[in-house]
Amino acid sequence: MKKIIDLLNAEVKDAFEKAGYDKEYGSVTISNRPDLCQYQCNGALAAAKKFKKAPIMIANDVVALLEKSRTFGEITAIMPGFINIKVSDAFLASYVNEMNQDERFGCEKTENPKKVIIDYGGANVAKPLHVGHLRSAIIGESIKRIGKFMGNDVIGDVHLGDWGLQMGLIITEFRKRNPDLVYFDDAYTGKYPEEPPFTISELEEIYPFANAYSKEHPEYKEEAMKATNLLQNGHRGYMALWNHILNVSITDLKKNYDNLNVSFELWKKESDAQPYIPDMVEYLKENGYAHISEGALVVDVKEETDTKEVPPCMILKSDGSSLYNTTDLATMVERRKLFNPDAIIYVVDKRQELYFTQVFRCAKKTKILEEDTQLTFLGFGTMNGKDGKPFKTRDGGVMRLENLIKEINEAVYEKVMSNREISEEEARNIAKAVGLAAIKYGDLSNQASKDYVFDLDRFTSFEGNTGPYILYTIVRIKSILGKYQNEIGQLPQGAKMKTAFNDSERDLMLELVKFNEVMYNAYQENAPHKICQYVYEISNAFSKFYHETKIISEENKEQQDSWITLISLTAGILNQCMDLLGLEAPDRM
Known part of the structure; x- marks a missing residue:
């Protein structure tokens, strides 16, 4: 399916061209004033200078061609030349119904699938995982899942430290x-x-x-x-x-x-790259890429456009021993030989940016990788305590990851037990699922490159932009669907969603139709936080719809089936998004 924004773009651009203006001025975006309209086009303002005409006159010309279109419920020209757009309820319902018929909810796979390796573990053997390993693991896992969903052949490599x-x-x-x-x-x-x-x-x-x-x-x-x-x-x-x-x-x-619900296709280690080092070093010497500097073997990677010092990439120390640089470059040689990837993504602490600049430049300059192999450094910020400093235990030490998970699970368990009477076993299972959502969503909802504050109380809250709130929304929909089956019968098969009954239903539909675009943007930008924001907006829209709509008691069967189909689609999209974040909702909370 085409993105809904692309369908609107095509129609508005065509109208600009028919009205005698350049079609590129007909670009449509989601409105930044949702209280006024759903979408907007500001192209008339930009076109005014070229065509020496008042923006409002251009906007009126375009609107006159679009007013009778079945796509638009309301389209108006507003001073000084904005075009405000509301899609018709019939067009919206038709698009949502088409999404519902597609197992991918209308999201097309990338046109040019790639083989991608994501290096996102970085743990060391003989050492426990601690909170410093958290971000790499869960950000990398989500990016891997998004890449696979979009049709790529994605391989996750833990790349263990085992040889120093x-x-x-x-x-x-x-x-x-x-x-x-x-x-x-x-x-x-x-x-x-x-x-x-x-x-x-x-x-x-x-x-x-x-x-x-x-x-x-x-x-x-x-x-x-x-x-x-x-x-x-x-x-x-x-x-x-x-x-x-x-x-x-x-x-x-x-x-x-x-x-953590994190898995790797490859459990490669630093030691796996060692056999490739001797030939690689010889290749660098023979082809004049490497030279001796102060006893060490180095490759110059500085470029004329650099605004700050970029030191040479050291290949061997003066005593002939190798370094992390050597191992990482040899790992690239190994990956080229075994997988010949189109792209390699490194999910690493952003403080290592200079190091990876050196290694990437060295790999490209020395042709260790194919010229068109894309190398991406995805640097993440630190997880901080409420004091703004890197997260520590109460006594100031680095917290083991399993202890952090236990602490969060215990906090959620106490909340679950205080709200309802259920068995301890069920409460523990719920706490495990909700606790994981608290940790992972609390992290992923932040832009990866940003530092963030780990706030146990906020992350485990069932209100606000949190993992537990999203899971609770899914569980609530499951509950409604279960009640429908128990009291009324089998869920409707093949039912069509009718045009929106009220504003809250329309707003929910408008959120759902963004799925294709959100997935594409999250994939292009390696940005799981965009999916988090999307599921939060869906959850809010569903909550408003739920409180304003009596689904189970509705006497009009056609209307009831339409609503059941709508919330089933909502649950499907939420579940798909949560899976891409590495999360799963329990049956009840």
Whole structure:
């Protein structure tokens, strides 16, 4: 289906041309004064200078050609030359009925589908997920779902950190505590145990201890660096331990990501890129892209138009060791070989913008990627506490993500239990769904690049622009549909929606018909917050309609079926939008 705004544009542009003016002046937009009209065209104001004619005269000429159109219920020229538009109820109902016949609610897939990789995990093995990982996970998951919905082949990659000094620190500390294990016996040639010699809890305690200890004891850090080097050069015992670390960590990470309703098609790691590094470095040298600067191998990425300093992209340090830059570039080489993507999107903290500017420029300059491969840095802001500083625990530490989820679920559980008498099991299930909506919607409703304040009371509220409010709207519609089935019979099949009975019904229809355009804009701009705003506006429109309309008690069966069909469509669109945000409504709240 064409967007409703495109249908209006086509008709108004045609009228401008028939009236003797250039058709591009007939651009229609949603009205910024909904109290006056639904749509507007301000083209007559721009056309006045070219055609040396008063704007109101141009507007009157156009309106005269459109007044008898079945598309418009009311179209008027207003001083000094605005064209105010209200679509006809018949046109609106026809469009909504056509949406209802389409399983995608009229949203067309992109004309040019792409293969896209989204890098949006960034977790490190042997470390628990904390609130700093929240935004990357849920923003990336939503963008991936939107991209798939629009017809692209989208691959989400968690891209785990598993190959740096942290591994050496863990191995060094574990050896210090358990020196007699076979992993540290260089003479051992047998098969290593299949069971890991530690739990996830022990693993998560070891790393922060070792990291802190290394900062106070240079000789310990030196030992850890040697262990890292041995691991990266294939030491049997260390490789076996590393595999245990991966297995234990990934099992725990998957559980925590599942709790966020976040999943990845790829569980790739930094270590997966290592085999590509030697050939890549040789390629950069042979083709004259890289040169030695102060002992390090670098690629210059500064451009003449830069207004601030952009340092060279370092490929190897003076001691020959690699860096994050090296791994990220090698990962691009790997992704090109395995997937040949049209685009790669990185969902990362916005404070890393300069780093990604260097890496992207290096990849393009050195032709590591195809010339037309699109690279996007989607930098997100920080989640702050009410003090405006990055969110912390009460004692000032970084909060584990699972603890944040528990805290929110408990807050929602108490609200659920205080409002109705239900079993504890059902209340816990409701709290889990609503708590997740509180977290994810509270985050996604903000523009990704902006910092925002995490407010537990506001996010868990069942009123206002919150996840629980949206879920409550869906649950309310489910309740009405359930009541209809219990008291009246099967939901009407193939019923048509009639023209709007009152203003609130018309306003609800006007929100629903924006679906196609909202999806397109959210996709083009990588902007889940646009979907959040849309579902909030639908929910408000439905709430007003619900309070003004007695659906179940309506005696006119045709009218009742029309309303049931309308709210079924409303629920379908809300559910589709919430799925794109990574959320799902319970059956009751």
